[in-house]
Amino acid sequence: MGERPGEKMDLRSAWKLLCAAFLVTHFACLISCANMGNPDGGWYDDTPPRVVSSSPDDKSVNVKAKKIYIQFNEFIKIEDVQNKVIVSPPQMEQAEIKAAGKRIIVELKDTLKENTTYTVDFSDAISDNNEGNPMGNYTYSFSTGGEIDTFEVSGYVLDAQNLEPVKGILVGLYSDFSDSIFRKEPMARISRTDSRGHFTVKGVAPGSYRCYALQDADGDFVYNQKSEMVAFNHETYVPSSRPDVRQDTVWLDTLHIDRLLQIPYTHFLPDDITLMAFTAVQDDRFLLKTERKDPEKMCFYFSYGNPELPQITGLNFDAESLLADANEKQDTIVYWLRDTALINQDTLRYEIKYLKTDSTGVLAYQVDTLEAVPKISYAKRMKEQEKEDEKWQKEQEKLKKRGELYDSIRPKETTFDLQLSATSIAPDQKLYLNVPIPLARFNKDGIQLYSKRDSLWYRTNHLIRPVKGKICQYEVLAQWEPGVEYSLEADSAACETIYGLVSKKVKLGIKVGELDQFSTLSVTLSGVTDTCYVVQLVNQSEAVVKQVRAKDMVADFYYVKPGTYYLRAFHDPNGNNQWDTGDYDADYPAEDVYYFHDEVECKEKWDINRSWNLTARRRFEQKPDKLKKQKGDQQRKLQNRNAQRAKQLGIEYVQKKTGVKM
Numbered sequence: 001m002g003e004r005p006g007e008k009m010d011l012r013s014a015w016k017l018l019c020a021a022f023l024v025t026h027f028a029c030l031i032s033c034a035n036m037g038n039p040d041g042g043w044y045d046d047t048p049p050r051v052v053s054s055s056p057d058d059k060s061v062n063v064k065a066k067k068i069y070i071q072f073n074e075f076i077k078i079e080d081v082q083n084k085v086i087v088s089p090p091q092m093e094q095a096e097i098k099a100a101g102k103r104i105i106v107e108l109k110d111t112l113k114e115n116t117t118y119t120v121d122f123s124d125a126i127s128d129n130n131e132g133n134p135m136g137n138y139t140y141s142f143s144t145g146g147e148i149d150t151f152e153v154s155g156y157v158l159d160a161q162n163l164e165p166v167k168g169i170l171v172g173l174y175s176d177f178s179d180s181i182f183r184k185e186p187m188a189r190i191s192r193t194d195s196r197g198h199f200t201v202k203g204v205a206p207g208s209y210r211c212y213a214l215q216d217a218d219g220d221f222v223y224n225q226k227s228e229m230v231a232f233n234h235e236t237y238v239p240s241s242r243p244d245v246r247q248d249t250v251w252l253d254t255l256h257i258d259r260l261l262q263i264p265y266t267h268f269l270p271d272d273i274t275l276m277a278f279t280a281v282q283d284d285r286f287l288l289k290t291e292r293k294d295p296e297k298m299c300f301y302f303s304y305g306n307p308e309l310p311q312i313t314g315l316n317f318d319a320e321s322l323l324a325d326a327n328e329k330q331d332t333i334v335y336w337l338r339d340t341a342l343i344n345q346d347t348l349r350y351e352i353k354y355l356k357t358d359s360t361g362v363l364a365y366q367v368d369t370l371e372a373v374p375k376i377s378y379a380k381r382m383k384e385q386e387k388e389d390e391k392w393q394k395e396q397e398k399l400k401k402r403g404e405l406y407d408s409i410r411p412k413e414t415t416f417d418l419q420l421s422a423t424s425i426a427p428d429q430k431l432y433l434n435v436p437i438p439l440a441r442f443n444k445d446g447i448q449l450y451s452k453r454d455s456l457w458y459r460t461n462h463l464i465r466p467v468k469g470k471i472c473q474y475e476v477l478a479q480w481e482p483g484v485e486y487s488l489e490a491d492s493a494a495c496e497t498i499y500g501l502v503s504k505k506v507k508l509g510i511k512v513g514e515l516d517q518f519s520t521l522s523v524t525l526s527g528v529t530d531t532c533y534v535v536q537l538v539n540q541s542e543a544v545v546k547q548v549r550a551k552d553m554v555a556d557f558y559y560v561k562p563g564t565y566y567l568r569a570f571h572d573p574n575g576n577n578q579w580d581t582g583d584y585d586a587d588y589p590a591e592d593v594y595y596f597h598d599e600v601e602c603k604e605k606w607d608i609n610r611s612w613n614l615t616a617r618r619r620f621e622q623k624p625d626k627l628k629k630q631k632g633d634q635q636r637k638l639q640n641r642n643a644q645r646a647k648q649l650g651i652e653y654v655q656k657k658t659g660v661k662m
Contacts, residue, residue, distance in 0.1 A: 048133045049076045049126060056142055063142040068106040068120070070140060075102055075129035083168060084125040088189045088203060089116060090172070090221045106140075115145030119203035121191070141203055151204040151239035155273025156197045156620040157213045157231055160590035161579060162542065162568075163623040165197025165630045166277050169229065170216050173201055173209040173237075179587065182212055182232065186221035195633040197620065204239045211237060213275045223584060226282055230584055231275035241268045274619050278581045278590040284357040287368070295374040295381070296343045296499075298322075298335045300352070305330030306363075310354035315369070317342050319350065323438055323498060328469030336438055338498045348372040415504045416497065418490055420476075424511045426518065426559040427482050431510065433464060433474040437497040442474075446494030449478055452485040460486065486510040513559070519602035521557040523567060525550055527613035534577055536568045537600075542627060549577060560602045566627060567596035569614060595622040 053071045056063050078085070078099045087095045093109035097120075106120055119141045126135040141148060153173070157166045172187025191199040193213075201211075213231035214223055223230050244267035252258040281304075288301040300310060309326060312319045312335065321339040326332070337343050349371050356366035376384075392410050399406035421432035449462040463477040476488065487509055493502040523535055535555035537546040545565060548555045549572070570579045571592040582590035594614045602608060 047128075048135045049074050049128045050135075051138070054140065058140055058142070059148050060142045061146050061148055063118075063144055064112070066108040066112060068108075068140065068142075070104040070106070072102050072104075076104070076126055076135075077129050078104065078122070078125050079127070080125060083192070084123045086119075086121045086123075086190060086192050088119045088121070088191070088201070089113065090186050090190045092186070092220075095120075112144050115143075117141060117143045117145075117149040117203040117205065121200075121202055123194070139202055149203050149205040151206065151241065152200055152202045152268035153204055153209070153211070153237055153239050153273060154198065154200040154268070154271045155211070155275065157193050157199065157275045157277050158197055158620055160231075160276035160278040160582065161593060163593060163595055163619060164628060165195070165620075165632070166193055166213070166215075166229070167195050167197065167630055169193050169213050169231075169277060170221070171199040171201060171211065171213045171275070172221065173204065173211055175207050175209055177210055177236075182214075182223045182584070184222065187212065187214075190221065195630065197630070206239065209237050209239070210235070211273050211275060213277050215277070226280045226284070229277045229279045231277035232584060233275065233589065235273075237270055237273060239268065239270070241266050243267070272618060272620075276590060276592075276619070280583050280585075281581055284361070285363060286356050287352075287354065287366075290370060290372065292348075292372040292374050295376070295378070296337050298337070298348070298372045300333045300335075302331045302333075302354075306355050308355060309333060310352050313351040313353070315349040315351065317345065317348055317350075323471075325438065325471040326469065330469075334471075336498060340499065344378045346373060346377050414501060416501045418495065418503050418506055418508070420488065420508050420510065423509055424513065425480065426513050426561070427480045428559050429480075431476045431478075431480075432467065433476055433488075435472050435474075435495065435497070435503075437499060437501065438471045439495050440498045440500075441496040443491075443494045446491040448489050449476070450487045450489065451481070452487070457487065480512045482512055483514040484512050486512065516605045517561075518558070519560040519562060519604065519606045519608060521560055521565075521600065521602060521608045521610070523550075523555045523557075523596075523610045523612055525553040525555065525569065525612055525614060527615040528571075530571065530573065532571060532573045532575065533569050533614075534572045536570075537565050538568055538627075539563070539565060540626060542566075542568075547577070562602055562604050565600045565602060566624060567600060567610070567612065569594045569596075569612075594619075595624065595627070597622055597624060599624060599626070 049072045051058075051070060052073050055069045055071075056065055076099055078097065081097050085097055087106075087108070091108065091110045095109060096105075096107040098105055104126070108118075112118070119139055121137075121139045122135075123137055124134050126138055127133055128135075141150075143149070155171075157169050157171060158164065159166055170187070170190055170192055172190040174181050174185075174188055176185070188209075189201050189204055191201040193199045211233075212223075213229075214221070215229035217225055217228050243264065245262050245264050248261040248263050250258045250261060283304050285302060285304040285306060288303055290301070291299050293299070305326075307330060309324055309330070310333065312322055318339070321337060321342060323336040323338055325334040325336060342348065349369070351367055351369050353365055353367045355363045358364045389410060396406040396408070416436055419434045421434060422429070425431055444464055447464060449460045450457040451460040452458075460478060464474050465477065467473040467475055478486070480486075487507055489507045490503055490505065492505040495503040521537070525533060525535070531550070531553055533550045533553075533555075535548055535550055536544050537557055537560065538544055546557050546560065548557060550569075555569075572578075573591075574580065579593065580591050582588055596610070596612050597617055600608065600610060
């Protein structure tokens with residue numbers, strides 16, 4: 001039978017329809033896949049998660065429930081809950097906070113307080129599960145009473161010693177102004193600083209407050225350990241608010257701005273509270289550790305110094321042979337063994353009597369029985385010495401076989417070298433003479449200083465004196481003249497150590513820099529009423545290069561080597577020329593520190609003048625970014641990758657959040 005024309009056409013049409021359906025389905029799958037991860041150049045998911053409901057409702061009043069459910073429009077995750085999420089008032093038993101699919105569950109463990117506003121500040125911890133789009137700062141709040149408190153106060157916490165932002169320190173408010181409240185009661189409302197040292201305390205009721213910061217070591221929200229970093233002041237803060245407008249930037253791409261938007265918002269005040277955090281001096285005295293790394297000395301380390309040195313009584317040796325060497329703070333004491341027989345004795349048993357802080361906080365005598373054992377035993381040292389002797393003997397035998405000069409007996413070391421701390425100095429620089437072992441004899445007449453003038457050497461007046469707290473160092477004092485060459489010359493055996501080693505005859509050259517190799521810097525201070533200030537010239541590592549006390553509010557730095565420097569100043573009312581920390585119990589803060597906001601470039605032959613108003617900039621704006629060790633974390637932002645994608649495709653893209661065409 002023959003095929004009818006109409007039937008053939010129907011089969012072809014059906015086949016075409018089937019192919020078209022397959023293509024449409026395949027294309028839809030590709031689009032769907034592109035939306036999930038953009039593998040083929042489709043649109044990205046750049047939309048942050050959004051809260052769709054919560055139970056109890058956000059900003060609810062008269063709440064009794066301790067379990068909170070927050071529902072989102074997509075799957076979400078929470079990052080670093082312990083450090084980023086803050087529940088206020090502070091919880092003695094930590095709240096349980098977790099993400100489960102499209103919701104967050106918060107379970108409070110503490111008993112709810114009456115008529116209190118609770119806030120759960122998530123900061124920027126929430127993001128969607130797939131693309132990691134951050135939700136931005138989000139805070140959930142409710143009240144157990146009939147009203148909810150909505151004020152906020154914010155500011156910065158800085159390290160009082162160097163104005164570094166303090167990250168992760170607790171900040172809290174008290175409405176009770178009694179002096180002992182910080183040691184007795186937990187903070188009423190809390191926050192935690194971010195990487196920039198910035199904090200915001202939310203859910204604050206109308207009233208007057210004082211603000212504190214605490215590096216809470218034991219989690220009780222109370223200052224009870226001197227080792228805890230703390231910040232306080234006596235300023236009173238009254239929270240308030242006003243309508244304001246901020247400027248938001250809409251970017252075409254990473255380099256080009258499309259437009260600026262004026263966004264109305266509620267501006268909460270104060271927003272510039274500045275707390276200077278410090279750690280009090282740990283003046284409780286106790287023995288930290290003892291050691292005998294080197295066989296010739298015993299070392300004792302204390303938590304705090306005391307002018308009364310420990311008394312050592314030898315149990316299997318004569319302690320009269322010990323030579324005490326205390327550092328300047330007198331918290332580290334080294335006892336040198338002058339008797340070589342004791343050096344070779346592996347175990348030294350002794351009693352040590354020293355002052356220790358007792359349970360009442362008073363210094364009392366403590367007696368301990370201890371042993372000092374060297375890191376390397378005498379037998380092992382002898383074996384190593386034998387190996388060295390054998391090695392030397394083989395070298396001498398090789399010399400003998402070659403017919404060269406050799407020794408039959410290995411000479412013993414009987415001398416040592418005197419060394420200078422520097423051979424090239426500025427006219428105002430201190431110079432030190434160093435010895436490896438404490439001296440038993442120092443013949444000052446055996447060391448002379450000469451200066452070179454017109455190719456001739458002349459004896460020059462000088463003085464060599466011990467350095468306090470450094471038994472192996474001596475300061476060389478002289479009138480160092482710019483551009484002059486000096487020679488420090490020591491006779492043979494001018495010095496002798498406690499072990500009988502004598503100094504070698506030596507000539508040590510010293511070159512003093514020319515005047516035109518240096519710069520002079522004069523800094524005029526203003527902006528403060530007191531005049532007791534020390535000004536420091538520091539390098540980019542914040543090491544102090546020079547330090548002077550301001551006279552009539554002017555600090556002059558002479559003989560400054562060319563380079564880039566920074567200026568730091570501190571208030572020094574007690575005149576000890578060093579920065580002093582604070583003490584909460586004694587009610588005095590750490591001494592004020594200031595930074596000049598810009599670097600200072602010093603060049604050869606230049607005289608530089610700088611005027612510095614210490615208080616012209618707020619303290620948290622003073623320290624140059626190049627000096628900051630604590631760098632602010634990069635803020636998590638929406639990437640807006642679809643704008644770039646639209647540009648590549650040559651089409652118009654409308655941002656969902658703002659409705660702006662891009």
